[in-house]
Amino acid sequence: MTIVVETWLTILTGIGWFVFFFMLFVISFYAFLLVVSLIDIRAKYQLDDFEPYEEMLEASYTKPVSILVPAYNESVGIRASVLSLLSIDYPEYEVIAINDGSKDDTLQVLIDNFDLVKINKVIRGQIKTKQVRAVYQSKMYKNLIVVDKENGGKADALNVGINISKYPYFCSMDGDSVLESDAFLKVMKPIIESNGDVIVSGGSIRIANGCEVEGGKVKAIGLSTNPFVIMQVIEYLRAFLMGRISLSRYNLLLIVSGAFGVFSRQWVIDVGGYSHTVGEDMELVVKLHRLIRERKSNKQIVYVTDPVCWTEAPESMKYLRKQRSRWHRGLFESLWMHRKLIFNPKYGAIGLVSMPYFLIVEFLGPVVELIGYIVMIISPFLGGVYLEMAVLLFLVSMIYGSVFSMAAVVLEEWSLRKFPNVSDITRLFLFSLTETLWYRPLTVLWRCEGILHIIRKKQGWGEMKRKGVSK
């Protein structure tokens, strides 16, 4: 009997140590990212942000952009988002809204509101897509094009948009987000400044819930009172300000948010456009990195802190859970389709750092954390030293999470976008302390749920394999 108990304890201690060292590794990686970001943002602290963009407002100095807005059953929000895009500060651009065979009256709303007429547009089929039914042009805004096509999913809609777009760069936008008016100038700057060496430039995403949004513009920044939203605000600050700045610096960036990124049209066509996956935005960036390495090119994929796209975050547990589980599946698909890259020295830092990071920390991390939580829950029943150990571990993980969160808030304060009140900072602080108690375990559970979904839908794998090859 005692042997059984002792074996148990040994196993438990073993698992405990494994979880501990895993977390230690993750924390040191994050700490490294944080330091890089701190240095980078501090250098730009209080830079007068208007001056550098004054000149860019002149058309002849910039490069024109096509903005793609895929829409599926969005008859409620589509008018406002197209309107807000038609009023951005940028010298030359076109807006292409793609109705992906909506079942509601999205197309009719667009036709009525923007005085659309059917045109005979010649489309270059550079990427294979579902059938395009008709192309419309607005009589009110010459730079607004609307495409009506057979339903084929978001990736397919974006690919149609790429085929139709006439400019060398395109931007993918989610239908329900709001851009700051100078966001385009700022996100295009690295592309223009690099003479085309930058082929993808991604901006930041912030959460609009709690802010005052009026006529497609953010009028005043505020912090929501919904706990789920506050936690997501903290999460986004950490992800964008800590993670992406440093990854971008070493050309390791694997995620350019689907909600706001500018891509070189030619490069995206060369990789065959978006793939039909859950996380088509990440998959595209991985493909581009892959092509860069395979062509031995020096092209870059960068992230810019300053331009911000405000997006609405889910406020209820139900939708947040769906979102997280979907994100995790998307992450898996990208990793699986490009598994050849993982630990492959031929792909340089992308193969040796980025891909393993996403596999081990981002994808498998939640599983390890879940085990950690289980161990923590069991240990008290074993009594003695284990109880104290568990409590301590818990406290440490609680505090370290808050340290990172507060560091991210410092980064945000050093940049130009700030929360207006002292009370906002206090609330962010207090909520970050509670993260380990409820929010973190919940997201870990949801992400593990995503893994379960992958395992259960076994046939889905075969399908994905086929797509990976036909790329």
Place this chain on the structure above:
Amino acid sequence: MNELYIFWNIFFGLVIILTILFSYLLIRKVHEIRTRQQIEEYKDRTRGTMFKYLYEGSTSRLLLPDHPLKITAMEELLSDFSHIIEGMATGERIQWFAEKFFADEYRKILFHRRWSIRMNTLYLIEEFHMESLLPDVLQLYKKGHVSRAEEGQILKMLAVFDHPDIFHFFTHTKYNLSELTYRVIYGSLSEEMFEQFVEKFEELPKTLQFTLVDMIGIKNRLEYGSFLESLLTSEDMEIRIRSLKAISQVGYVLPTEQLLTHLHSDSWPERIMAIKICGMLRLDEYVPYLMELMKDRMFQVRSQSAQAISNYPNGAAILQTIIDTTEDTFARDMALEWLERGNER
């Protein structure tokens, strides 16, 4: 137990770090809100007086920046006004005020360790046209470790202030500046300086040549038309393409012989630019060539040809002829699209 002891230490260490972070954030926020308020107060109190000074030249003790925050307030006021009101006298008064009250401070912070402070100072020196600081700016530039953005800004200032050595600095940059920066600098040059650059074209590095040609087009300098024409014999395809583009922008009439060689060039961007010139000049003799180019194997060439034809006064009729007569479906589709687009105008 040893491990427990280590954990306790880690825990307390983290608590201390967290407390410091949080207090820093709080103190900073409070301080920031307060200084912002004070600056706004200063600005509100002196706005009228500053306006009077800029318009009439009447000075007042109220405008004396005797407090660090007041300097910031004055800077912001001047900057706001310089964007709104135009005129020589006002510009001179802004410059006088800035040189009198800000110059000493700027001389110091121009060499600050933090990049953003140096950068902001450079912007302000240019904005207030503080020529007396030029030697200091040059010293910063020559000292060696300026960033790419600083170099671009400094060169632009030299161009704005019409510095005699600009040609030398411009052709010997420390970094590979972007085409955007080069264009901005060209755009800030005086007429005489610009002409000097055109005269010494052969001495310029490639990127400077490209952007100079672009700038002639952008600024619509028809007087350089024959210069652009002379570049068309260049071996460098990029120069030829950019010159053709600039020619189409300034509206220079190119001899038909010359134009034909480019319409039939092996490089499709060159064909496109030549087609652009046809669309701008709209001479009848180009029509047969444009109709031929509607069957080009490159999509962009077909599209550009159709667009050029639709620019003609009788463009619709020509496109209709193509639709009725051609057996080339690509040409017909493209003609259809542009026939429609022409109707919208």
